[in-house]
Amino acid sequence: MDLVKCINVNKSFGNKQILKNVNLTIPRGKIIGLLGKNGTGKTTLIKLINDLLTISSGEILINGEKIGINSKKIISYLPERTYLDKSMTIDQVIEYFQDFYDNFDTKKARKLLKDLSLDTTLKLAKMSKGMQEKVQLVLVMSRKADLYILDEPLGGVDPATRDYILDTILTNFNDGASVIISTHLIADIERILDEVIFIDNGQIILQSDTDLLRTKENSSIDDIFRRMFKC
Amino acid sequence: MNFEFDNNIPIYIQLVEQLKIFIISGKIQPGERLLSVRELALQTKVNPNTMQKALIELENLKLIYTERTNGKFVTTDRKLIDKYKKQYADELSNKYFLSMLSIGFDNKKAIEYLKSLGGNK
Numbered sequence: 001m002d003l004v005k006c007i008n009v010n011k012s013f014g015n016k017q018i019l020k021n022v023n024l025t026i027p028r029g030k031i032i033g034l035l036g037k038n039g040t041g042k043t044t045l046i047k048l049i050n051d052l053l054t055i056s057s058g059e060i061l062i063n064g065e066k067i068g069i070n071s072k073k074i075i076s077y078l079p080e081r082t083y084l085d086k087s088m089t090i091d092q093v094i095e096y097f098q099d100f101y102d103n104f105d106t107k108k109a110r111k112l113l114k115d116l117s118l119d120t121t122l123k124l125a126k127m128s129k130g131m132q133e134k135v136q137l138v139l140v141m142s143r144k145a146d147l148y149i150l151d152e153p154l155g156g157v158d159p160a161t162r163d164y165i166l167d168t169i170l171t172n173f174n175d176g177a178s179v180i181i182s183t184h185l186i187a188d189i190e191r192i193l194d195e196v197i198f199i200d201n202g203q204i205i206l207q208s209d210t211d212l213l214r215t216k217e218n219s220s221i222d223d224i225f226r227r228m229f230k231c
Numbered sequence: 232m233n234f235e236f237d238n239n240i241p242i243y244i245q246l247v248e249q250l251k252i253f254i255i256s257g258k259i260q261p262g263e264r265l266l267s268v269r270e271l272a273l274q275t276k277v278n279p280n281t282m283q284k285a286l287i288e289l290e291n292l293k294l295i296y297t298e299r300t301n302g303k304f305v306t307t308d309r310k311l312i313d314k315y316k317k318q319y320a321d322e323l324s325n326k327y328f329l330s331m332l333s334i335g336f337d338n339k340k341a342i343e344y345l346k347s348l349g350g351n352k
Contacts, residue, residue, distance in 0.1 A: 220238035
């Protein structure tokens with residue numbers, strides 16, 4: 001059974017149609033790049049899968065079931081913007097996650113944070129943007145999930161932090177779990193992707209194995225993307 | 232292991248090439264046990280699935296083999312390793328000759344030129 005299946009998914013805000021007849025399946029055990037320019041529907045699609053928005057028409061199945069309590073249990077989601085209360089300390093946030101998710105691995109989170117040599121009594125507000133991003137990623141990757149959805153995890157961080165984020169993703173996703181990474185920073189990330197999904201203007205333009213696409217087009221995913229979506 | 236990747240070429244092909252070089256250069260010795268797929272993927276900073284694909288390819292080339300429960304090992308067939316080494320040396324030499332030809336040295340001149348450098352480097 002596919003991990004995620006979107007069937008004729010449409011989403012409109014008022015008269016504006018954001019997603020048009022999206023059909024796609026997310027297999028297990030893969031890292032998948034959801035790639036598209038700004039404002040093409042990436043975040044909307046992710047929010048639909050996370051039940052933060054409701055579908056206008058169509059259906060999304062997670063493990064063959066409709067979205068609901070069960071799907072929330074198995075999806076670990078890193079939103080584009082933080083939802084954490086920045087007056088909390090790292091210790092408090094860890095407790096918060098522990099209370100919220102029964103698949104949260106506190107030990108793992110503590111270990112990963114220790115590797116960052118962070119003072120866990122520090123308030124989030126006192127930390128740099130890059131550090132906050134790292135802490136959030138650690139929290140999200142410390143859940144034993146079937147699907148990790150990371151919305152723009154590389155936005156606005158320096159190259160060294162990018163490397164840290166990519167490494168953390170690579171080392172910490174469960175065997176058999178999948179990771180969806182939405183981004184427009186393709187060059188930085190394409191090395192770790194099994195599959196890419198190109199989305200433009202609310203429609204899925206292409207879904208392919210990364211190395212197959214490279215062979216076929218004889219160029220990098222970044223170049224292919226730039227050629228396809230030239231402004 | 233520090234790998235640089237060219238995003239224009241399938242990553243698993245680059246991994247196969249790099250690992251092949253490690254084996255034919257003796258950086259990984261005949262009979263030596265390889266790290267697990269996950270560890271190798273982590274060291275080279277690639278996706279474990281991609282590393283897996285590369286190792287399958289190396290196994291098809293008979294450069295590595297799997298022992299059921301113990302993991303993957305480099306072949307102990309030195310003749311085979313030498314064969315791949317020669318193949319690689321041929322490729323490199325051809326590249327040299329082609330590049331030299333492009334600046335007007337025929338093969339004979341190219342060889343003489345190499346000799347004139349006389350192992351100073």
